[in-house]
Amino acid sequence: GTFSLVNIDKNEDGSIAERLYVKRAIGFPSETIRFVNGNVQVRPAGFSSYIDEDSFRSDLSLADGPHRSLDTSSYEGIRAWGSLFGYQEAGLDLSASPAYLKSQYASVQGDSYPDDMYAFETAAKRTKHLINPADMQSRSDSAKYQSGIYVPQDSILPLGDNRDNSRDGRYFGPVTQKKINGSVRFRFWPFTSMKYLGDA
Structure with missing residues (x-):
């Protein structure tokens, strides 16, 4: 047998279908x-x-x-994980990284993926910039996260x-x-929280 990857997000004419997100x-x-x-x-x-x-x-x-x-106590480990990743991206040996980062990382070491990817990336970009302040790309990437x-x-x-x-x-x-195509007016799930959310 063979498997085929089929993109179901297409219109009948083959064009890419519009994806709607509720945010x-x-x-x-x-x-x-x-x-x-x-x-x-x-x-x-x-x-x-x-x-x-x-x-x-x-x-x-x-x-x-x-x-x-996510409990806020997890963020120390997530930031440490991101910082260690920043060391790797800069091409440095992790054995040269500070001991406190390795210690903080231990709390999330068993995770396969950072629970808050944005916080992880913020720490990684900041670390890369601190390792080499002359790297303008790293400086720009870090500033983007820091300034909001x-x-x-x-x-x-x-x-x-x-x-x-x-x-x-x-x-x-x-x-x-x-x-923006519309607004959410009614919450129906979970049933215990069902209510009209008002006009927008």
């Missing part, structure tokens, strides 16, 4: 969004400081945000409710509001 609009025009240990922080337009997502939602009487599945994501006019930053490990706006960036 929360977290960042709005002129806001900057950054992530610290998986927690979202928002810098509203015209402000110089960041507000954590829970306070931001509370101040604006917004719906509750998603629940986190700016949302331009007529755009939003969509984030998934699986905030710990979701391929969302953290990776593909803000999207224009013209690409």
